[in-house]
Amino acid sequence: MAVSMTGFGRSKTESGSFTVHVEIKTVNHRFCEYHIRMPRQLLKVEEKIKKILGAYIRRGRVEVFITVEGEGAVSRQLRVEWDLIEEYYQFIKKAQLKYGIEGTITLQELINREDLIHIEETEGSDDELENAVLAAAEDAACHLTKMRQDEGIELVKDITSHLHQLEAFVNSLRKHAPSVVQQYKERLTRRMQEFLNGQADEARILTEVAVFSEKADINEELIRLNSHIQQFFNILIENNPIGRKLDFLVQEMNREANTIGSKANDSIIARDVVEIKSLLEKMKEQIQNIE
Incomplete structure (x- = not known):
């Protein structure tokens, strides 16, 4: 399940002599990084707070703000x-x-x-205050996680839409690719006939077409691109953090698109490659938000 790295959670725990407020904000980050601000008497429970948050957050910059009000503080x-x-x-x-x-x-x-x-x-520092802080931290983490999950669902919807568009372009390229060789053969034949007064060397034409066909063959790239798309769909439903996997796949897909663009000497394929790269760039931006 895709989870967004951005979110916010808040909780409050009240006692007879004090009130604890905990706010947690997370944003994008390559790793899991904690920044906790709280009263000095609570420094000894910092590791316990990180352990609680670690059960909910695997990746991102985590900012925690803890305040204590009342005579108990x-x-x-x-x-x-x-x-x-x-x-x-x-x-x-x-x-x-x-x-x-x-x-x-x-x-x-x-x-x-x-x-x-x-x-x-x-x-002051006592067990009641520390327990209240830990309980508020876990409750805030739950609210944070709910928000991150909800945003993750929306991200998956958007990325899935882009993936379906990519599939459509790959299928279109697969159907159009054979005609590129045929069109090259026809152009080459016409040019040779023009230079040779209506006669053409069929053997020479076949040789040139074979060389062009090998250079312009994008079938392998299309197969790999389609494989990456299917992997993308499978990864999106995994329960583990998937952001880095998806980021790697987007890089691989972009590499295949560049290869297709450099091989194909065809305006239609060039146009579709531009659209594919545009979709991949949009996906990359969304993936930066996924844990």
């Missing part, structure tokens, strides 16, 4: 630098006595100084 406590406050207070008193400065130290002045009194945030 961060614990806060008041940090008071008592020793520093004491030094600060003693300095003020000493300065007042030494220089005769009048004034009082208020509590508000101390509170406003962040170097003396501030709030420390500590990222």
Whole structure:
């Protein structure tokens, strides 16, 4: 089954003290590459998250965004630098006595100084939070996979349509190819008659036609091209990742089309080769999205 490499999945898990949000986005890539952004206290479960995603994603660039909201994510406590406050207070008193400065130290002045009194945030980490993150990651991966599968179905429909058109061109070329040799023989005969006053050397004509026929023979290329098309149909229904196989087949089919174009000295065949190469280019673009 063809699966697209592009997709998006989102999930949310709520608890009494926190809420976990997980978003997963995938795009095209030659290999499977993970980029996970999450709070520092969850770094130890990164490998577990990758293992979960690996069961759903075989290829593509995977971007994961994890956020945690609520009191369960961060614990806060008041940090008071008592020793520093004491030094600060003693300095003020000493300065007042030494220089005769009048004034009082208020509590508000101390509170406003962040170097003396501030709030420390500590990222918490517990099994409940980690389990919630893993559950949300798997749920988001399921939604992502559903979207990738749905898009894969549409890609297969489009590629299948192109394959049927390719089959039609191959069949048309197979029917038209024999007439190319016959037309060459007729042109050669007319030219020889023109130069030889209505007489032609039949043996020479047959020799030239035989040489031309061998050079212009595209039957092998058509057989291979048709074989590749049938392989394409078979691969499209496989359950394993198929993107690389299809990409290789398109390259082989393009090679056969180039050979046909270089061999055939015929305007109709040249026109059909252009159409075939256009279809292959469209297929190649779609295959770049398949896992």
